[in-house]
Amino acid sequence: MRTSLKSFMLVFAMLFVFLPQVTFASAEPLDEIRQLVRDYYVDDVPESVLSKGSVKEITKQLDPHSIYMSEKEYQGFINGIEQRIVGIGVVLEEDLKGVKVISVIQGGPAAQAEMQPGDVITNVNGKSIVGKSIQTAISLISGEENTVVTLTINRIGQLAPITKKITREEISLPNVEFEMLGGNIAYIRLNSFALESSREMNKAIQSLSGADGWIVDLRNNGGGYITTAQDVAGFFPNTANAFQLREKNSKPMTYPSTSQPRKFNGPTHVLINEYSASASEMVSAAVKEQKSATLYGQTSYGKGTMQAMYGFDDGSVLKMTTARFYSPGGQSVDKVGVKPDVITKIEAELEVSHHDQLVKKFKGYKKLPELVNVPVSKKFTVEMNTTMNWKNGDKAAVQLIELGGQEVKASIKVVNATTITVVPNKPLVSGSRYLLVVHPLYKNAHNKPMKQGIYLEVSVK
Structure with missing residues (x-):
């Protein structure tokens, strides 16, 4: 369940909210997007940028989180937040001889093809990936649902390479994972701030009732829905407020957490790392400031911005930064991140947290x-x-x-x-x-x- 923190998966989730659909039917709604940027982009944008001849040229001059997506790209974005991917069902990390399989998702195509942790993929569809980046390897291994990918694999104990033909499928990854660790310490991992996250976390807390301490794992969690951040903050006792938003030409507004029927009723730790971003940072900043949990790990990513979605008749979507968020008390997150209370070595976050929970007990x-x-x-x-x-x-x-x-x-x-x-x-x-x-x-x-x-x-x- 606890995967390597060096691993990469085909899941990308950033914080955003939905705004009403904009109904324009042009092939590229350039004039409309210009006006949206003028009215709602978090910072003033010079006319020299807005006068450029394509949407891509305009968004290129904005922040990295403001992009224009086709209908297909947008669906992939949403699937990432909801932990739905199309692929073979493996977690990978870079290796000098290709890419190494760190874990195999139970029930997925790779598991059915009897792939194993430790397998090193050297070729994809006959093309060598030795020396290639993990992103390049992932782009080759992933693809359309119900299509076949041929992998060449080196396996420890096997002299000759193994060839496997695997059909790509849609895979629903668990969004909330939980277990009782040794010493009666509850562990909950939240992989994304998806629509059902709070309901699943409530079930996890119920299943782990009676724990002497709690560890909430937000490592590698890239964010998700802003309302889910409010929901998750509500599981922590004495966390009245979730975050503060500052929109263009508006006064700062502090948003409350959502009260939950069950809460963490004991010493609580939150694990973060440099890939904890957006909604993860909202929750981390809130519980740290309101002293409702102790943060373990490394300083988080530093994505303190919120994006809104503007949809068009052709299914395309403009995702645009419309606000910056801060801790409820006004501490900046963007480009600085959230610093943990207890700094640990990379990949030692859970071990150190569990140790401290037990020693306190x-x-x-x-x-x-x-x-x-x-x-x-x-x-x-x-x-x-x-x-x-x-x-x-x-x-x-x-x-x-x-x-x-x-x-x-x-x-x-x-x-x-x-x-x-x-x-x-x-x-x-x-x-x-x-x-x-x-x-x-x-x-x-x-x-x-x-x-x-x-x-x-x-x-x-």
Whole structure:
């Protein structure tokens, strides 16, 4: 579920609102677009720009988020926000030998063709993509629905390249993903601010009720609908306001969050990175300013602008920047982004957040020295300074939790009256970090409970 942050997908979502359709039937509604720019573009535009001979020449002089789309391009844009794509269903990253498959979407064409994570695609329809950019590779692999793409794949353990013919299909990606992490910490990932996001998040919160803490993941989330940003802000307690908008020739207006039937009812973290943009930044700025969550990660993208859509009779659409947004208190977002409260290394955001949630939960426990670079087959020895009554201990007394993941099942073996061994039921994951916790649920030989719990951090080589 938690994909690589270096990966790229065919999903592009930016923040916008809908305005009434403009009904003009010309092949390119140049005069109408000139007037729309004069009246509604966030900044004044000189007549020397507006007098240019095509819409493309005009929008080229505006900000990068103001573009003119054909009907087909517009539909692709909306599909991106709603997490609907046409392709083979893989997440890719660059590789020196082509592009590497990081994950395969369950039930998608690639999964049906038995592609695997780690596969390296070297050729698409006979054309080498070695040395090409990820964007070039994606443009070749994607295409029209029900068309076939032929891939040449190198796979570890296979001497000869593998050829697969895969039919492209429309794939609906999950917009909200959630699970309970080890230590009873709830994790919710929001991939886009789509129309159904708030309803899906409400279901996720309901499913995870009883959690001791919450982690909301907005990494790589490029935004979506402005009303959804208001909805999502409403899940955070004490977040009365969602953002402030400043339109052309208008006074700043502060917009409230939408009250939700369920809220995050415990310590809450929000994960962001340099690809968290637009509506993600609205929510992040709001919860940081109103102290309803702690931000983890890296400074966000810095897209503090809002776009409106103007539709024409031929199905084309002008997406144009009509306002800048700020935090509810007026802090700028555009070109500066939102700075997290806790800055982490790239790809370590979830691990660090989960660690801090657990350590806060185990307040009062004694921290033991960290174990560094242990083997994947590591067995842990826990030795007490007094004789223990191990047999009457609670089964939940010892936990081994992968940071950013689940609790690892382990067997507890009694060595002697002062010592037990914790044996994981499966090998640890190389490169991962864990928390080994012994809760004060054991009693000594005199039937007196432990005075305090203990924990230690473990890193696996």
